[in-house]
Amino acid sequence: MRQILFFLLCLCAASILPAQTYTGKVTDEKNQPLPYANVVLLSLPDSAFVTGTVSDESGAFALKTNRDNLLLRISSIGYATIYNKVDKPDLGTIQLLPDAQLLGEVVVKGDLPKVQLKGDAQVTNVTGTILEKAGTGNDLLSKLPGVSAEEGTVNVFGSGTAEIYINGRKMRNASELDQLSSDNVKRVEVVHNPGARYDATVKAVVRIYTKKAQGEGFGFNNRFLTRYYYGWNVLDQFNFNYRKGGFDLSGMLFGSKTEGEDNKTGVFETFLDNTWRQESSISTTGGSRNISTMLSLNYQFNENHSAGARYDFNRTPKDWWNINMYLQVFRDGSLYEENTSRGWQRTPATTHSFNAYYNGQAGDWNIDFNADGMWSYSKTLQDMTEEYTPIGEALQEQNVTSYNKDENTLYAAKLIISRPLWNGNLSFGGEYTYTDHTNTYINDQGILDDDHSNIRENAASAFLEYSRSFGKLQAQIGVRYEHLASDYYENEILVDEQSRTYDNVFPTFALSLPVGKTQLSLSYTGSIYRPTYYMLRSNITYANRYTYESGNPLLRPSIINRLSLDASWKWIYFNARYTHTKDAIVNLGGTYSEDEPNIMLLSYFNKYDSDKIYATLSFSPTIGIWSPQFTLMYLQQWYMVDMPDGTRKNFNNPMGSFSWRNNFRLPWELLLDVDASLDTPGDNENGHVSEVGWALNVSLRKAFFNERLSLQLQGIDLFNSRNAWGTIYGGNRLITIDQESRRYFTLTLRYKFNATKSKYKGTGAGQEQRSRM
Incomplete structure (x- = not known):
């Protein structure tokens, strides 16, 4: 240090x-x-x-x-x-004025690159393209090569779940992408290998920049959505903004009512002195009620200084599932027991979060400071009644109830300072986060032990990053140091064996160079994956008489090295990535106890090292009214997996994923999207996907009154073909899951009036620790 x-x-x-x-x-x-x-x-x-x-x-x-x-x-x-x-x-x-030769008709039809490589990012300009009419922020991101977005969760192929920044501010609520309209987006930057200024746990970053808001006064943007998906679901979101001079006030009111189902079949096999096989059919119906509010105040003193504060509140007063499960247990191929479970689960939750920031420019120095706080809790109450009949015996019954409460507290501060130096730009800074996570678990019947555990962590980091251009070559190099001290308590008593201290240094670099009309970029990042608090919990939860679930307080973080190569030429984009993961974390089934070996305990373990290669190739031309995008994605891994016969096998069967997205600009300003996707069988970590899964989605959009009013009708997975059937291997345990797929339809109505966007520039602190909660 x-x-x-x-x-x-x-x-x-x-x-x-x-x-x-x-x-x-x-x-x-x-x-x-x-x-x-x-x-x-x-x-x-x-x-x-x-x-x-x-x-x-x-x-x-x-x-x-x-x-x-x-x-x-x-x-x-x-x-x-x-x-x-x-x-x-x-x-x-x-x-700068447009070059008439470069912006002629040929360029408009597709010669101008849709995806460019700038510095550390894959940049897609949205302004003036068909992407402006994509719909919501989720719809827009899903149309970018190698990116998928659904309900606010964004994944970058080859990297994983991405952190989202909107105008420099970390996205805190998944609904923000849905409230964002694509015609207000200027450009999107996708970073496959985040640099030293980002937390080492960040796998990928998506930066969204909106157009500059015009005018002052009051404006609003209201979105109403109804969806048929196992029943009718509705939500309404009202966003408002008032701007006068340097003062900016904005807020959001959100409410939703959802209904749904989750149906699947599963086969659990255990190979011991006897071979045990559980065949289960699970049917659940449920729903939720959610309300969210946001209020932010911002004042821009002048073009060099601004400060503000933001408060977010999220409450789920009702979240319930009614559970029905039928189970047959076989021993050595013969029926051993039949089991029927019925009951319910309730999960209310509340979150408060607060952010304050200052952003300033003093001469050549730029200062970005953020302070954050978050307080949240969630409860899981479960009541299940089991009726089971061992072969040759009478019907038996037992009731199992449990209470589980998670409480989280977070305080964080982050400072980033940058300035020009030696014909380049220097950035350095640090971040401190304190978190307190408490888990309480109670089982009234005493089948499982009660638990009261607490994890208190202090995390500090410092980074240094320098970038400079050498002619056409843009170079960036950085280093990040992270210190984390984690204290683990059981019933308020410190447990030394499960308390850990980590000190890690992560280097990064990125090179970008145009070669003729081809843009090339090479980057490397050292990173880490820290287990979530859910993975680190010590309590055991009850699924049925033969299946328990738990966390693992002894889990170690996974160290990940990533190397990425990007290239773009006109409307063709290519990315290749290599990752090496040390102590990869997987979910496995093990024996609950020597006295009851037929009971499976599902938990998390560090197992072996993993090597993966990802490749993405995308074609995005424009042909008249038709804007197609064809993307091919390839995954090849090398990962050793324990097999039931006691041997280890290299899971290296490749997987392919293909998407064909089509946009048509029809008369009367109608926009039609027809998107198809297909995934092939193959291996990923300790899982094997056994069947082809594919889907067809259709969307029709119409705008009125100069985009003030818009209607969008979407049909997702029209043929119920997006199956998820595969087997997880874990030594003498095999788990095969067949998840039901279901089509759904959505109608979105959006109305905007003078919808000025907030100038809020807070970027947030403690995001990595927050995500683990």
């Missing part, structure tokens, strides 16, 4: 060396900020390269050199290059 602090001090001291800083701002033909423009200083009279950079999100740039007699060159794809003589440090605002 001392070496890192010493390095930071040395860099800060070096920054005072005498040199002239030249600053300015790049805008487009509409005087809107133009990010990612190439800005270069050339020497006169030979026009030799001196230094260069790219403009940031606000179009601003800063270049530092001790040379004089300079020429400024600014260029960007689709705009005419300009040259200006440098005669003062403040270069002012430079406007």
